[in-house]
Amino acid sequence: MTTFDRVKKLADKQKISIVELEEKLEFGRNSLYSWKKKIPNGASLAKVADYFGVSTDYLLGREVPRESNTEDDLTAFFRINTEGMTEEEIDNLKEELEDFMLIRAERLKRKKAKKDD
Missing domain, CATH: 1.10.260.40 (lambda repressor-like DNA-binding domains)
Structure with missing residues (x-):
């Protein structure tokens, strides 16, 4: 690669x-x-x-990469109990959490950029 x-x-x-x-x-x-x-x-x-x-x-x-366990880190970070959830439900939840974190990161970058201007 x-x-x-x-x-x-x-x-x-x-x-x-x-x-x-x-x-x-x-x-x-x-x-x-x-x-x-x-x-x-x-x-x-x-x-x-x-x-x-x-x-x-x-x-x-x-x-x-440091983020090799991002999915596990996200569920741990949010302290989510996935007991009783199907693999598909867990995967969907992790995807939603990743999307949320990306949106928040972009929002923080824009906020910082405005502050720097």
Whole structure:
């Protein structure tokens, strides 16, 4: 898996396209696509890592992501008792929690951006 593949996977998880990510990070058009064949520079790599909350080592394939147990962490974080729920119900709940956390994170980013202006 290339660095680009890892970035694409993270972007897909947040339901944004590579083009949108490039715009948000103020990268040139197709700059992330070039990561399919070459290793990115440190500054760009760090910017992407910070955006997704992962390490540069993860993006380079040197470590397992911190979020590898995100689903379990979410149910623990919200202290949800899933006893008596079907696997499908648990999966749906986890998906809803992930969506909620992404929405809140975006809202906080916008709030911070307004405060910085």
